[in-house]
Amino acid sequence: xxxxxxxxxxxxxxxxxxxxxxxxxxxxxxxxxxxxxxxxxxxxxxxxxxxxxxxxxxxxxxxxxxxxxxxxxxxxxxxxxxxxxxxxxxxxxxxxxxxxxxxxxxxxxxxxxxxxxxxxxxxxxxxxxxxxxxxxxxxxxxxxxxxxxxxxxxxxxxxxxxxxxxxxxxxxxxxxxxxxxxxxxxxxxxxxxxxxxxxxxxxxxxxxxxxxxxxxxxxxxxxxxxxxxxxxxxxxxxxxxxxxxxxxxxxxxxxxxxxxxxxxxxxxxxxxxxxxxxxxxxxxxxxxxxxxxxxxxxxxxxxxxxxxxxxxxxxxxxxxxxxxxxxxxxxxxxxxxxxxxxxxxxxxxxxxxxxxxxxxxxxxxxxxxxxxxxxxxxxxxxxxxxxxxxxxxxxxxx
Numbered sequence: 001x002x003x004x005x006x007x008x009x010x011x012x013x014x015x016x017x018x019x020x021x022x023x024x025x026x027x028x029x030x031x032x033x034x035x036x037x038x039x040x041x042x043x044x045x046x047x048x049x050x051x052x053x054x055x056x057x058x059x060x061x062x063x064x065x066x067x068x069x070x071x072x073x074x075x076x077x078x079x080x081x082x083x084x085x086x087x088x089x090x091x092x093x094x095x096x097x098x099x100x101x102x103x104x105x106x107x108x109x110x111x112x113x114x115x116x117x118x119x120x121x122x123x124x125x126x127x128x129x130x131x132x133x134x135x136x137x138x139x140x141x142x143x144x145x146x147x148x149x150x151x152x153x154x155x156x157x158x159x160x161x162x163x164x165x166x167x168x169x170x171x172x173x174x175x176x177x178x179x180x181x182x183x184x185x186x187x188x189x190x191x192x193x194x195x196x197x198x199x200x201x202x203x204x205x206x207x208x209x210x211x212x213x214x215x216x217x218x219x220x221x222x223x224x225x226x227x228x229x230x231x232x233x234x235x236x237x238x239x240x241x242x243x244x245x246x247x248x249x250x251x252x253x254x255x256x257x258x259x260x261x262x263x264x265x266x267x268x269x270x271x272x273x274x275x276x277x278x279x280x281x282x283x284x285x286x287x288x289x290x291x292x293x294x295x296x297x298x299x300x301x302x303x304x305x306x307x308x309x310x311x312x313x314x315x316x317x318x319x320x321x322x323x324x325x326x327x328x329x330x331x332x333x334x335x336x337x338x339x340x341x342x343x344x345x346x347x348x349x350x351x352x353x354x355x356x357x358x359x360x361x362x363x364x365x366x367x368x369x370x371x372x373x374x375x376x377x378x379x380x381x382x383x384x385x386x387x388x389x390x391x392x393x394x395x396x397x398x
Contacts, residue, residue: 077103179325
């Protein structure tokens, strides 16, 4: 008899965004005349920038010409893309070699695949609230998971607990869902903690392009010692609108070793065994993101999303509700009013003002009583949603 992976039985029955989709679908079936304003799931609303579109068209034309045709790509990424990403780091003072950069089909895929580098007996530490896939991927592998809760008292930025020992440490900064961001000194504590315990940090830097303050690192490798204890996973989804195009990259320093095993070499072996590389066309488009023209264009898009976040924050400021995030991140994480539960608040917003957000409980038990808004919608919808929210919570809508 073929045996299934019984760890799947330990997964929660309903994925967070599936449950949101079901609730909104039911509402629209019952209220077909209503327009929903969606500030929930973090998909982008702006198209790919002109520099990327131009590069994609050129790459398609290359595939129609024998002299410029590309078949299988190098499994770890095209040299032209690995080099331009390494240069992107080097310009910020982070010395990364091109062969320490691995091109992927996106951060979500990589966050699951990267666990191949760790024994199943390894313990994973997840700082919560957290992106649900951190937990689910380790549940699927049958790995022991430790949950480090955070809250309003520490700005959802917990410090290391020296009594806790873990092999894998998940850090997402800027954070999804809270939008909270570790500064340099705080990240240094985590790097020291990982080094002292022989742990490896999986640093999710998917939102680094939204950072605007100088003391907040864009990369874990801006912190001394991180090259010996961290892997960084990045994405072009929110940085450059590649949610439907799928491209990301992972940085694994050659200095990262445990038990005489080199993680960079291990990942080369993994990729050359398990993938045939990312499409040439997509990689050509991705390289355009890092050109001066591409950087200028994506920064304009990011500025629009940041204005959306500011619009939400201003509404919450006017009604005196506690929140974090928004400034250096595309998410605003607010405290539900009057002690409401996060799903209770979700239902209130859906039914009263037709605004869809994300209940904090879906990101871990310490997210209960909090709520996430995304700034990736259109400015028009975001402004209208913020106005509706302010009126509702000011008691003007019964």
